[in-house]
Structure formats: C-alpha cells, structure tokens
Amino acid sequence: MVMETLEQIKARIENAISGAKPEIIPNESPSAQRSLLLDPAHAVEVAKFLRDDSQLRLDYCSNVTGVDWLDLIIKEKVKVKKVVEGVEKEVEEPVERKRPGYLEAVYHLYSMALKHGPLIIRLRTENRADKNHVPSLTPVWRGAEFQEREIYDLYGIIFDGHPDLRRILMWEGFADHPMRKDYVEPDDYEYEPTPHDEVLEKTKQHHSPEPKP
Amino acid sequence: MLGEGIIKGMVETARNFVGSYSDPERLTTVEYPEDKIPAKENARNFPFLVYDGDDAARGLRCVACQICEKECPPKCIYIVKSKDKKPDYIGKPQFYPAVFDIDVSVCMSCQICVEVCPFEAIKMDTEFELSNPDRFGGLLQDKHRLAKSNEYYHKIHETEAAEVDARLAAEKAKAEAKARADAEAKAAAAAKAATAAATPKPAPNPTTVAPAK
Amino acid sequence: MFMETAIDTPESKYEILPKTLSNGEMDGELLEVAMGPQHPSTHGVFRMDVVLDGEKVVKLKPVFGYLHRNHEKIAENTTYLASMPYTDRLDYLCSMTNNWAYALSVEKLAGLQPPERAEYIRIITGELTRLVNHTCLVGFLLQDMGALGTPLMYAFREREMILDLFESLSGSRMMCNYMRFGGCRVDLPAGWLEQAKRAVDSYSGFLDEFEKLLTENEILVARTQGIGVLPPDLAVNASITGPMLRASGVNYDIRKVDKYGIYDRFEFRVPLGDHGDVYDRYMIRLLEMRESVKILNQALRDIPAGPIVDPKAKLRGFRPKVGEAYGRIEGPKGELGFYLISDGTPNPYRYRVRPPSLINLTVLEDMCLGQDVADVVIILGSVDIVLGEVDR
Numbered sequence: 070m071v072m073e074t075l076e077q078i079k080a081r082i083e084n085a086i087s088g089a090k091p092e093i094i095p096n097e098s099p100s101a102q103r104s105l106l107l108d109p110a111h112a113v114e115v116a117k118f119l120r121d122d123s124q125l126r127l128d129y130c131s132n133v134t135g136v137d138w139l140d141l142i143i144k145e146k147v148k149v150k151k152v153v154e155g156v157e158k159e160v161e162e163p164v165e166r167k168r169p170g171y172l173e174a175v176y177h178l179y180s181m182a183l184k185h186g187p188l189i190i191r192l193r194t195e196n197r198a199d200k201n202h203v204p205s206l207t208p209v210w211r212g213a214e215f216q217e218r219e220i221y222d223l224y225g226i227i228f229d230g231h232p233d234l235r236r237i238l239m240w241e242g243f244a245d246h247p248m249r250k251d252y253v254e255p256d257d258y259e260y261e262p263t264p265h266d267e268v269l270e271k272t273k274q275h276h277s278p279e280p281k282p
Numbered sequence: 283m284l285g286e287g288i289i290k291g292m293v294e295t296a297r298n299f300v301g302s303y304s305d306p307e308r309l310t311t312v313e314y315p316e317d318k319i320p321a322k323e324n325a326r327n328f329p330f331l332v333y334d335g336d337d338a339a340r341g342l343r344c345v346a347c348q349i350c351e352k353e354c355p356p357k358c359i360y361i362v363k364s365k366d367k368k369p370d371y372i373g374k375p376q377f378y379p380a381v382f383d384i385d386v387s388v389c390m391s392c393q394i395c396v397e398v399c400p401f402e403a404i405k406m407d408t409e410f411e412l413s414n415p416d417r418f419g420g421l422l423q424d425k426h427r428l429a430k431s432n433e434y435y436h437k438i439h440e441t442e443a444a445e446v447d448a449r450l451a452a453e454k455a456k457a458e459a460k461a462r463a464d465a466e467a468k469a470a471a472a473a474k475a476a477t478a479a480a481t482p483k484p485a486p487n488p489t490t491v492a493p494a495k
Numbered sequence: 496m497f498m499e500t501a502i503d504t505p506e507s508k509y510e511i512l513p514k515t516l517s518n519g520e521m522d523g524e525l526l527e528v529a530m531g532p533q534h535p536s537t538h539g540v541f542r543m544d545v546v547l548d549g550e551k552v553v554k555l556k557p558v559f560g561y562l563h564r565n566h567e568k569i570a571e572n573t574t575y576l577a578s579m580p581y582t583d584r585l586d587y588l589c590s591m592t593n594n595w596a597y598a599l600s601v602e603k604l605a606g607l608q609p610p611e612r613a614e615y616i617r618i619i620t621g622e623l624t625r626l627v628n629h630t631c632l633v634g635f636l637l638q639d640m641g642a643l644g645t646p647l648m649y650a651f652r653e654r655e656m657i658l659d660l661f662e663s664l665s666g667s668r669m670m671c672n673y674m675r676f677g678g679c680r681v682d683l684p685a686g687w688l689e690q691a692k693r694a695v696d697s698y699s700g701f702l703d704e705f706e707k708l709l710t711e712n713e714i715l716v717a718r719t720q721g722i723g724v725l726p727p728d729l730a731v732n733a734s735i736t737g738p739m740l741r742a743s744g745v746n747y748d749i750r751k752v753d754k755y756g757i758y759d760r761f762e763f764r765v766p767l768g769d770h771g772d773v774y775d776r777y778m779i780r781l782l783e784m785r786e787s788v789k790i791l792n793q794a795l796r797d798i799p800a801g802p803i804v805d806p807k808a809k810l811r812g813f814r815p816k817v818g819e820a821y822g823r824i825e826g827p828k829g830e831l832g833f834y835l836i837s838d839g840t841p842n843p844y845r846y847r848v849r850p851p852s853l854i855n856l857t858v859l860e861d862m863c864l865g866q867d868v869a870d871v872v873i874i875l876g877s878v879d880i881v882l883g884e885v886d887r
Contacts, residue, residue, distance in 0.1 A: 098818020098837065099606025128731050129747075132821065132832050132849040175834070177821055177849075181731050181747045187821060212734020214857055223567075238560040238886060247565055268357075287711035294708045295645060310652065322659075324684060326666035353811070355577035392580035392672050397680070398811055406666065441684075 072185040073124065075103050081122075086114050094191060104175070104189035109203050112192055113230070116209040119178060119188065127178040127188055130210035133217060134177075135224035137197070137249045140170040170197045172226045176206065176213070194226060197249075205231035223248035323439060326393055326406035328386050331428045338429040343403035345370065346379040350395035350404055358388035359395065374457075382425035386412060402446045408438050525553065528868070532561050536639050536872040539882030543859075543871065550867045555860045559853070562886035570846040575601055575676070575813050578846065583670040585848060586884040588631055591624040591661070592826045594674035599755060600822030600833035605815040607677035607805045614757045615798040616679050619691065620664070620671075621824075622787040622794070623657050626698065628827035629738075629780040629787075630654050632879045636777060637709065639876035640718055646709060653701050656694045663687060677808030688795060695791045702784055710781070719774035723862040723874035726771060733857045737829025739878060742779045743771035749825035756824075760797075761790045776877040814841055828852055828879050848887060852880040 073081075079091050089111040094104045107115050119127045147164045150157055172194045179186030192203040205228035207213045217228045218237040225246035228234055236243065245252055256271070302308045312319055333341035346363040362381035370376040395404050407430070414420030436443040531542035540561035546554035566585065570578040582597045583590035595617055602609065609617070634650030658668040663684055665673040673680050709715055725735070730743040740747060748765045750758045766782035768775030815837040823832035829851025836845035855878050863871050 096818045098604055098816050098820060100603040100818060100820035102603075102820060130734055131736075131823070131830060132834055132847070134834050134845070134847045136836065136845050177832070177834070181745060184747070184752045189821070210734065211729075211732045212854060212857060214733075215853055223565075236560075238563040240560065248568055252568075284713060287713050287716075291708045291712055294704060298649075310655070322663040322666075324663055324666040324681070349811070353574070353577065355573060355580055390580060391667065391670065393666065393680075394576065394580065394672075 072180075072188065075105060075188075078119075078125070078188065079105065082115055082118060085118050085122075086111055089115055091115070102187065102189060104191050106191045106193065109192055112190075112204045113206065113209065116190075116206050119190075120209055125188070126180045126182045127186065128210075129179045129181045129186075130176055130206070130212045131179050131187070132175075132177040133206075133213045133220065134175045135220035135226055135248065136173040136175060137224055138170050138173060139197075139250050141168040142166070143168055171195065172197055172201055172224055174203055174217070174220055174226055174228075178210075201225055202227045202229050204229050205234075207231050222246070225249065321408040321438065323441060325408045327391055327410050328389055328407050328412070328423075329384060329395055329404050329428070330407045330430045331382065331425060332403055332405055332432055332435050333429050334432050336431075338426070338431075340368070342378060342425070342429060343370070343401050344379050344382065345376040345401055345403070346382075347377075347401070349398050349400070353394055353398045355392060355394060356388050356390055358385040358390075359383070360385075379425060382428060384423050384428060385421065386423055387417070387421040402450060405435055405439070405442075530871070532558075536875065537882075538635065538876070538880055539885075541880070541882055541885065543875070545863075545868065545871065547868055550869075552863045552866055552868060552871060555863045555871070557856055557859055559886055562882045564887070566887040567846050567848065571843055574841045575815070575843060576810065578843075579674070580670065580672045582848075583672055584883055585850070585887065586826070586828065586831075586852065586881045587669055588881055589624040589628045589827050590669060590671045591620040591673060592824060592831060594671065595621055596822065596824045596826065596831040597833050598674040598676055599824060600820055600835050601676045601815070603822045604818065604820035604835050604837055605676065605813075607808050609678045609805055610802045611757075611799050612682075612801040613678040613803045613805075615794055616683065616803065617674065617756055618758070618761070618794045619791060619798070620661070620673065622791050623660065623691075625787045625827045626784055627654050627657050628879075629784050632876075633705070633709075633777065633780055636773075636873070636876040637715075639872045640715065646705075649701075649705060649708065653698065656697075660687070660691055660694060663690070675804060675808065675810070676813065677805030678803045682803050688798065691791075692795050695788055695795065698788050699785070702781065702788075706781060710778070715777075716774065718870075718873060719777060719877075720772055721770070722773045722866060722870050723877065724770060724772045725858060725862055729858060729861060730771070733861075734854050735829070735858060736851055736855070737826065737879075738779045738783060739776060739829065739855055741765065742768035742775040744768055749823060749830055753823070755822075761793050763787075763790050773873055773877040812841070814839060819845075823849065826851055828881070828884075829855055848884075850884045850887060852878075852882075852884040856880060856885065 072078075075093055079093060082089055082091050090108055092106040094106050096103050119125050143166045145164050145166060146161045148159050149162045151160045151162075152158075153160065174192045176190045176192075177186075178188045178190065194201045194203055203226055205213070205217055207217055207228070208230060214231075214233070215237060217231055218234060220226050221228060221231075221234055222236045222239055223246055235241070239247065256274075298308075332343050334343065335341040346361055348361050348363070351357075351359045351361045360381065360383040361379050364378045364380040367375035367377055391406070393406055396406055412421070432443070432447075435446075526547045528545045528547060529542055530545055531537040532540040537543070542558040542561070544554075544556045544558060545552055566581060569581060579594060579597060582593040585593050598609075601607075630650040630653055634647035637646035638644075661671055661673075662668045664687060665671040665680070725739070725743045727743040727745050730740050731745055735743070736747070736749075744767050746765060746767055749755070750763075751765060763786045766779055766786065768779055817837055817839045819834070819836040821832055821834045823830050825831075830849065831851055832849035834845070834847040834849065835843050838844040859875065859878065862874050866874065
C-alpha cells in the first residue's frame with residue numbers, strides 16, 4: 070500500500086492541528102527519504118494524529134536516533150551595493166553566517182496495520198548546551214522508550230515526559246555524552262605494541278622514547 | 283496419554299545414541315591435536331606477506347604503499363617506508379618496508395588488507411596455533427616472521443594463488459612488451475637521427491621508463 | 496486480526512522502589528534480586544533487577560551496558576568499508592544478515608544495485624543464517640528450561656553443517672564479513688551449491704527429529720503454555736519485531752512488506768501465533784525454519800550465473816553523496832536497520848544500528864509481571880537476545 074506524499078501529510082497536519090508548522094527537510098541522496106521537521110510545542114499532538122489517523126495509522130515507531138550537529142559556519146557570496154571610486158556598483162562580497170549547533174532526534178515511523186512507510190519525523194533542540202529539551206514521544210509509541218533513553222545517555226537530549234529517563238548504556242554518574250561530536254576521550258593510556266596516529270601521540274606523552282635493545 | 287511425548291523423545295535420543303556408534307558419518311568428534319580437520323581453501327586467520335623466490339628479504343612483494351595500514355579497521359598494521367629503493371618483480375625500482383609489524387592480538391581477521399592491496403603482497407594465513415606466553419612481544423609479528431614464500435601460499439590457497447600468479451605474469455609480460463617496444467622505438471629514433479644528421483634534432487622521446495601501471 | 500493501538504503507558508509502573516524499605520532493612524515481604532550479570536541464563540552479561548513477592552515477580556528492570564563498546568562512534572570515525580567487519584560482531588550468531596542490512600543501507604545511500612547472482616547469494620546466506628539463529632535459539636531456550644545438553648547438542652550439530660558452508664564461502668565460521676556494497680566479496684567456490692543443497696535437504700529431516708524430541712514433550716508444554724503472554728496491541732506499540740511479534744498474531748514480515756532484495760520471487764508463508772506465549776514463540780521459530788528451507792530450495796534451484804558486484808561500486812575512496820538513508824531487513828531476531836547520514840566524506844557522519852534485541856526487551860517487564868521467578872529465565876530465553884547487539 071502506498072502512503073500519501075509528504076506534502077499531503079503536511080497539509081493534513083496543518084489542517085488538523087492549529088499552530089503546528091511542519092517543515093519538509095529535503096534529501097538529495099539516491100535514497101530520497103525526505104523528512105518532516107516538527108516544532109516541539111505540538112510534537113506530541115502531531116504524533117498522536119499520525120498514529121491514530123485512519124489513512125496513516127503509523128502505529129509502529131521503528132527507529133529513534135539522535136544526531137549531533139555542530140556549529141557551522143556557512144560561507145556565502147552576497148551581492149552588495151557599494152560605492153567604489155565614487156561610482157555605485159554591485160559587488161559580490163563573501164559573508165560568513167553562523168548556524169548555531171543543535172541536537173536532533175529522528176523517528177522512523179511505519180504502519181503495521183496498513184503496511185506502509187517510512188515517515189521520518191525530526192525534533193530539534195534550540196542549542197547543544199542548556200536548551201536541550203524536546204518532548205518525549207514514548208507516551209505515544211512505547212517502542213521509543215529504550216531508544217530515547219539511549220539518546221539521552223549518548224547525546225544528552227532531555228525528553229520531557231519520558232517515564233523513566235536514566236542512563237542506559239553508560240553507568241550512573243558518568244558525566245559526558247560520548248556520541249557528541251566534540252566528546253574528548255579520557256586520557257587513559259593503554260600499552261599497545263603498534264601505536265598509530267593519535268595513539269602514537271598519546272604514547273609519546275606518556276613514555277619517553279626508549280632505545281631499542 | 284501422559285508421558286507419551288517424553289517416551290517419544292527418549293526413543294529418538296536412543297536411536298541417535300546407537301547410531302553414533304554404527305555410522306561413521308555421525309562420528310563428529312576429532313581427536314585434536316593428534317587429528318586435525320583440514321583447513322578449508324578459503325579459510326582465513328591472520329595476514330602474512332608473500333615473497334617470490336628463495337630470499338625473503340629480496341623477494342618481498344610489499345612496496346610499503348601503506349594502503350593496508352590506512353584501511354585496516356582496528357589499525358593493527360604498522361609500516362615504516364624505506365629510504366632507498368630496490369627492484370620489484372618487473373624490475374622497476376620500488377620502496378620496501380623497513381618495518382612491517384602486525385599486532386595479532388589486535389587483528390580481527392577481516393581480510394580488508396588483502397582486498398585493498400594492489401600488489402598481491404599480503405594474504406591470509408590458515409595457521410591458528412599462535413598461543414604465546416609473551417602477551418605483547420610474542421603476538422607482535424615483524425616482517426621476518428610474516429614473510430612466507432609463494433609456494434606456501436600455493437599450498438594453502440591453491441585456486442586463489444593460481445589466479446594471482448596468472449595475473450602477475452600477465453602484468454609482467456605486458457610491462458616487458460612495453461619496454462621492448464619502447465627500446466625499439468628509441469633505436470628507430472636514434473637511427474633516424476643518425477641518417478638525418480644535418481637536419482635539426484627531433485624532440486626527445488618522453489617515455490624512457492615503462493611505468494608499471 | 497489487528498487491534499486498535501491506543502495505549503498510553505501508565506506512569507505509575509515506572510516508580511522506582513526504594514532499595515531498602517522504610518525502616519532501613521528488608522522486612523521480609525519483598526525481596527530484591529539481581530539476576531546477572533554473571534548468570535548462565537542471561538545469554539551474556541545482562542542484569543535484571545527483580546523484586547519478588549515470594550516467588551512472584553512484582554517488578555523487573557533490565558540493566559544494560561556491560562558489553563557497551565560504542566560501536567556507532569567507532570563506525571563514525573572510520574570509513575564505510577571498515578565498519579563492515581564490525582557489524583559481524585553485533586549479533587555474532589547472524590553475521591551474514593548484519594552484513595546484508597548494512598550493505599543494503601549503504602546501497603540506498605549511494606544508489607548501488609547488486610546484480611542478480613549477488614541477490615541470490617544474499618538470500619541463500621541470509622536464510623541459512625536464519626536457520627542457524629533459530630536452531631541455536633531453540634537449543635538455548637530448552638537449556639534455560641533445564642534440558643541440559645541434549646537439545647542444544649542436537650541443535651549445534653546441525654548448525655555446524657551450515658557454519659562449514661559459511662567457512663568455505665567466506666573464510667570464517669562466524670565473523671563472515673562477506674557482503675560488500677553493491678554485491679558480495681567472492682563468488683561461490685566450486686561445489687558449494689551442491690554442498691548447500693545436501694545440507695538443506697537434510698534439514699527437514701532434522702526438524703522432524705527435533706520436533707519428535709520436543710514438541711509434544713509434556714514438560715515443555717507445561718512450562719511454556721500460557722507463560723509470558725504478550726498481547727498484540729502492546730507488541731505493536733512497543734515496536735516488537737520478528738518472530739516475537741508474529742507469535743502474538745500480528746502479520747508483519749519485512750520480507751513480505753518491503754520485498755527488499757528479490758524476496759517477491761519466492762513463495763513462502765508467514766507463520767503466525769495465536770496466544771503470544773512462550774510456546775507460540777518456540778513453535779514460530781520451528782515453522783519459520785521450515786519456510787526458510789522452502790525459500791532455500793527455490794533459491795538454490797534458480798540461482799543464475801553472472802557477476803557478483805555492481806560495476807559502479809568502489810572499494811577504496813568510497814564517498815556517497817550528501818544525504819541520509821534508512822535501510823532495514825527482516826533479521827532472524829527482528830527488524831535490523833541501519834540509519835546513515837553522509838556528509839560527503841569517506842566516513843559516515845551518523846551511523847546508527849536499530850538493534851532488534853534491545854527493542855524487543857522493552858516489554859520484558861510486562862511479560863514477567865506476576866510470573867514465577869523460574870519463568871523469567873524462560874521468557875528472557877524466548878525473546879532471543881544477543882548481548883553484542885543489545886549493548887553495541
């Protein structure tokens with residue numbers, strides 16, 4: 070069975086839930102799996118709509134993932150009007166724009182009842198530091214329970230409304246979130262007979278080079 | 283009847299018990315280490331380096347290109363390139379590995395080094411009895427321990443080795459034919475230059491050394 | 496039959512009981528037991544914090560992470576190809592299907608199409624892996640039930656034949672590392688198909704023997720029927736997949752739904768359970784093995800000659816276009832998916848495994864509540880987990 074197009078779903082969400090502003094995220098790879106960005110305020114409502122709507126019935130939340138997007142500096146050329154040697158001219162100037170980093174939770178939804186999918190929805194936090202909250206969709210799909218816990222553990226997104234938000238893979242009391250792109254490994258050197266690249270640099274810090282026998 | 287299923291199961295077990303004495307196909311136990319199951323032709327354990335001829339130091343096919351070192355997933359290969367060159371099987375001067383170490387305690391037998399090697403220099407061994415009292419030194423194999431002859435390679439992977447030899451022979455023949463053609467062209471050009479001594483010299487022939495690839 | 500899915504998880508269930516009771520010590524009513532991590536029935540290093548009222552389970556919290564090695568981080572720091580051998584080590588009983596799922600996702604991301612012969616080889620190795628996994632599972636489940644030795648040894652004897660096939664094909668019994676993006680690594684060696692045919696032909700006989708040994712056994716029936724019942728609406732809502740879902744009666748098999756590879760060419764049925772108890776989960780595995788044998792017979796008969804790798808595929812310097820892809824297959828344990836984001840570099844920007852073992856454990860507590868502590872072991876055994884995949 071074929072699912073509606075993303076545009077149709079978007080229009081129906083906007084009709085059904087006032088204030089919800091889903092946004093289509095393009096994907097130019099050959100997979101062409103586009104996704105729908107939801108605003109956190111209406112995310113739970115939209116999720117319930119997607120699950121219960123008779124044409125969609127996306128009752129199966131297959132995969133929940135975190136993604137870490139670092140601050141990005143986008144370099145663009147912008148046409149600016151400028152006075153050059155007394156004459157006004159249109160000149161191209163390089164402009165640097167900073168896109169602040171954010172954390173993202175990605176949900177892959179399928180329908181077991183109607184056997185279609187996937188619909189990919191995304192939730193974004195405001196930034197990577199203090200405003201790292203998104204609403205939990207575990208009350209809608211219980212299958213997200215362990216996966217949201219895993220994202221909390223490895224990425225540090227806090228899911229508001231999750232029934233049991235604890236670390237799952239790392240131990241209690243572990244401070245950092247190891248899947249973040251700027252995670253720094255602890256400096257615990259282990260002996261390795263064939264040191265390489267970074268390990269080689271580490272080795273040098275821990276051992277002064279010894280002459281070979 | 284209660285207990286019927288259990289009796290049925292017992293009969294099946296008894297049948298197998300008796301059968302395992304009468305039928306040689308069902309005697310699956312092998313008395314290791316006195317008896318060994320012969321290794322499969324495609325079996326793989328840890329890599330070794332192939333050398334041609336009798337001298338391991340001279341015949342090593344490896345040219346220290348360090349592709350395997352880069353592609354190795356657990357980074358168990360460590361190569362230091364030589365400063366000087368020596369001729370390879372075609373006769374073209376090539377670098378050779380001054381150091382070539384494989385840490386067998388790190389290697390996970392994935393065979394990616396074999397797949398990416400463009401010189402057919404590294405192959406998979408079937409030797410698995412590598413237990414050693416020295417945890418680090420004993421499992422760090424240097425190039426002298428890794429080097430094994432082409433005859434050995436033929437013994438363990440017959441079909442594959444035959445294909446490799448055919449490919450290398452074809453390459454060598456191609457290179458030789460090219461070198462011969464170049465030499466002939468050169469001679470012809472020289473003869474032409476000699477006959478037309480009065481006329482200005484022609485442009486020098488750029489292909490003096492035949493490239494291997 | 497498909498039921499309405501509208502359950503909102505009651506929050507009260509997740510209240511964490513105090514470690515000690517109000518007066519500072521155990522008052523003899525509730526007993527807190529840590530089953531595992533060093534417990535033979537947990538299939539590895541896995542812990543269940545169980546609260547018992549006499550013999551009955553009143554609360555159960557699974558604890559993970561003992562085998563955590565951050566597989567995803569390792570994969571994000573290395574090339575696409577170099578992650579392939581690591582996928583073998585996820586669910587180490589079924590490395591072929593792990594390879595397949597990863598290769599499928601990368602093929603979606605990069606737009607590669609494996610040739611016909613490669614697709615057939617994938618189906619053959621994938622279904623052989625399903626046989627390996629289900630045979631092992633049944634052996635382990637009986638082991639958990641106290642049938643020490645015999646069923647497991649019977650299962651392992653048959654598994655060995657298939658592992659021999661894998662060894663002569665890929666070079667390794669368990670860590671096959673066989674699939675490549677856009678095809679397979681090597682072609683079938685001479686005589687492999689005949690050997691595989693022999694193994695598959697003898698498999699139905701083994702299944703008959705196995706069923707004679709076990710299926711009608713009164714002890715097995717008494718210990719498994721009506722134990723650990725999983726209702727279908729909960730199973731769907733909790734994203735349970737694979738044989739566990741179908742034992743609850745939900746007809747969802749990705750081989751039929753997605754028709755990935757060339758599964759639409761094969762004739763097979765999807766067995767479904769009625770009750771969703773441990774016995775159904777056991778039977779589903781046996782029935783699925785018979786269907787796998789059917790698929791194998793068709794594939795071994797029809798396999799064509801031809802190339803085994805897409806000519807567009809590159810071994811070195813592989814850089815997919817910017818974008819993302821999610822590919823999934825019906826692994827022996829459930830939906831095994833890989834989610835990849837490419838930023839145009841040789842390393843994936845995001846690499847995610849959807850582990851069926853972990854997600855199927857979501858309902859472990861629901862199935863165990865009110866059961867005896869001895870049944871917890873069986874229920875866990877019937878979920879079919881491998882800790883290499885749960886913890887990654």
